[in-house]
Amino acid sequence: VETPESLASEIKALIVEVLALEDLEPDEIETEAPLFVEGLGLDSIDALELAMALEERFGVSIGDDPDLNQRIFASVQSLAAFVQDQRAGGRESA
């Protein structure tokens, strides 16, 4: 069973790998810190790449609500919560 911490670590590793962030270890990304602009400083190209990678890795799908997407992509913590929610939902409907 995946713990929230291990899921967060996996997402951090994915961010560093997919976005080719240099001089940064996954552990150094703060779980609650903002990913875009302040905080990690990701940009709009990163947002698309990260969305694709999350869909591929975790089988989740990004929704169509801009406000919700902004909340989901706020931090590693919110991304992890989103992945977990979708997985839980997926199992119920399967």
Added chain:
Amino acid sequence: VIPFSRLLVEARADADRVAFGREGPRDVRDLRTDVASLAALLLPFQGGRLLLHCEDAYAFAVGLLAAGQVGARAVLPPSRQPGALRDLAREVDAALLDGEREAEPIEGRPCWHPLEAPRAEHPLAALDRDAPLVELFTSGTTGAGRPVAKAVRHLEDEVTCLEERFGVLLGREARILATPSTQHLYGLLFRVVWPLAAGRPFLRSSLLHPEELLPWLEERHPFALATTPIPLRHLAEKEVLASHSESCRGIFSSGGPLPAAVARRVAAAVGAPPWEVYGSTETGGVALRQQIHGGEPWQPLAEVEADRDEQTGCLGVTSPWVSEGEARPGGARRLVLGDLVDLDPAGGFALLGRADRVVKIGEKRLSLPVMEERLRSHPAVDDVVLVALEQAGEARVGAVVTATRAGRALLEGGGRRALAKTLTEYLSPDFDRVLLPRAWRVVETLPRDSQDKTPAARLRALFSAGSAAARLPEVLARRRKGDTLFLSLRVPEDLAYLEGHFPSFPVVAGVVQVQFAMQGLAELIGAPPRLSSLEALKFRELLGPGQAVQLQVRLDADQSRFEFTLSDPERPARVFSSGRGTLERPS
């Protein structure tokens, strides 16, 4: 079709839809009321300059048209970066912003939300075709980007031409879904001005993810999509377009080169490849093409004349909506762009690349010399060359830096990352986030060829070692002979500074040299070595940045004992360090 200048005075049904979206639908009656109310508020700024930036394309349209009503021009900041906004605010009379705007005035200028003007009457008039209406900024790179003014007629003539070309194809009822920002000419025309003039409803919201288009596609209403290559690639890869091919009237892509593979994928999904639009801020739309095989020639729009400039070999463009360059009879102008061109006898042309050092990142243009100059003004930077890299399939900027004394002090304190962070923060008020360098290399001297140019291929090679380069030496060659591994290594310039103990004389610390040996051991074992003891460590010669090193590691057959030597490949007797040790038994 109503000429854009007469939009608010021609008879149109009050209930005709103008815009739609999560913010709610708006019709012609709303548009007239909102423009009149805002125009009444803006009367004191007649003939002035108004900063305009909105996420909501309808609010933007109201701001633009109200500015036109009072004979003011809308100054469109290329981005919402605080630095860019502040600098521009000093040069305007008032600001029109929506969303998370600061409630208080910027730089002492009053600031309003275009849709929050108190209800008021104002007689609506046709716009003067020759009056300047907008001021855009070229390249979208710096806060100090060059302004380009457009008169009403420049916008009107171009969208009239587009409507004559595409009006029948799109039909009156198609809704316009557009992703580019209204702050640049492509978004301004395709998202707002053309739909307004043609009477097609446009989507209000600015979208971050192409998925956010889906609810509007799901409504199965006929639509046309205007977007840029990156979101289009994502839409094509996700295969969402195929299920909406019935309602798709056309797809437009501009702002950067579209890979032919993406064009083919879109064609397979909706039955026709996207219409690619080539143009620039100064010239507006120049040419169109649809790619299937790839590299199909560009076909100039009606009223556009394309030529090859004799002196530069670059594309010359003449049309009624070119707003800069030499004046031609009838209000047209001719401007020579920075793209090398090859004309074909059939009237089309092929683009052969940029003549200067301007690159496109996302849909933003970046003049590398402009950012280099900015970086050189930082006390940590002695010299710098920027190069376009490809990372995860997208263009990104890499920076190769030589450091000043202050820069070396930064590197010693916090390594390359500290330097990168300092310089990124230094650039960020003036450059869009996507343009900021993503990878940094610090070198002793910039690689230069015989003409004193910095060859892009050699610069790129500095980045090819990947993200681990900061901590590990570059491996140039490897050879194994029995129980011994020979690695030809090169010490990266930034590594030495990072670990160096003497500020004026950077050296690779002994502990780092041992790490090199551990890297060799890891290759021999096929796993990270677990060190039990180290003996007979000797550091003889100082190892400096840029130095080529031969690492020799021998491991006993039972994988318990090892020895290593780091030496100069040119003079094997010159040994930097050597030692031996024992490993823990694999558990």
